[in-house]
Amino acid sequence: MLIRPQNSATAAQLAGRLAQLRGLLAAAAARAGRSVDGVTLLAVSKGHAAEDVAALAALGQRAFGESYLQEALPKMDALADLSLEWHYIGRLQANKTRPLAERFHWVHALDRLRIAERLSQQRPFHAPPLNVCVQVKPGDDPAKGGLAPAEAEQLALQVARLPRLALRGCMCMLPDGLTAAQQLQQFGQVAALQARLVAGGLPLDTLSMGMSGDFGAAIAAGSTLVRIGTALFGPRPDATHDPNA
Numbered sequence: 001m002l003i004r005p006q007n008s009a010t011a012a013q014l015a016g017r018l019a020q021l022r023g024l025l026a027a028a029a030a031r032a033g034r035s036v037d038g039v040t041l042l043a044v045s046k047g048h049a050a051e052d053v054a055a056l057a058a059l060g061q062r063a064f065g066e067s068y069l070q071e072a073l074p075k076m077d078a079l080a081d082l083s084l085e086w087h088y089i090g091r092l093q094a095n096k097t098r099p100l101a102e103r104f105h106w107v108h109a110l111d112r113l114r115i116a117e118r119l120s121q122q123r124p125f126h127a128p129p130l131n132v133c134v135q136v137k138p139g140d141d142p143a144k145g146g147l148a149p150a151e152a153e154q155l156a157l158q159v160a161r162l163p164r165l166a167l168r169g170c171m172c173m174l175p176d177g178l179t180a181a182q183q184l185q186q187f188g189q190v191a192a193l194q195a196r197l198v199a200g201g202l203p204l205d206t207l208s209m210g211m212s213g214d215f216g217a218a219i220a221a222g223s224t225l226v227r228i229g230t231a232l233f234g235p236r237p238d239a240t241h242d243p244n245a
């Protein structure tokens, strides 16, 4: 089934926000002396309808992020004709890896070897390797997922050996309420870990960092993929769709 945007006012609003966001990403890249071509926009569609995803797809947006399987799978089915690239950015549970391995192109928040092993085992042979990132926690916020940099480094080395996964790099999510300088410092720690892993021989090309509230600092620190929901779709209708909830 091909879903069309039902409401052209919403579609026009989304087009306006996408254009504005592209401008902000380009400006952030320019301030960092980087080309915006090196920053992929992942549109975080959790909490938003398939129609809104279709409206953005019609404007050329290809990559979408979801955090909840029961919400994501029907949306992916409804939009199957559009051949979009789906990223799972939510928390991982060992008993729910199969649909991730079978249906998604990327999984961003790996933090346990056991889950990585299951994803590798369950990735269908006809599909290319599943792209994954290891989640790093640069600060010490107990509410945020991810591994301390030294542990993340160990996990990355183990994940890189799994046959049906393609380790692409590190991912992180910062707590709210940091100053721009703190954001830059924490993103910088993740970028430094990524640089160590690359120097050690891992072919990593993706730093998944930056959300609506901190993508400027993330791009300054070297992010190659920003995960943006609110600044693109507007506020999520349902408060249970908070990051990492």
Ligand SMILES: *Cc1c(COP(=O)(O)O)cnc(C)c1O
Pocket: 044, 046, 067, 089, 090, 173, 210, 211, 212, 213, 227, 228, 229, 230, 231, 241, 242, 243, 244
């Ligand atoms: C929800 C979510 C985002 C998007 O957050 P916004 O602040 O709405 O841009 C990005 N990354 C992860 C992991 C999320 O859960």
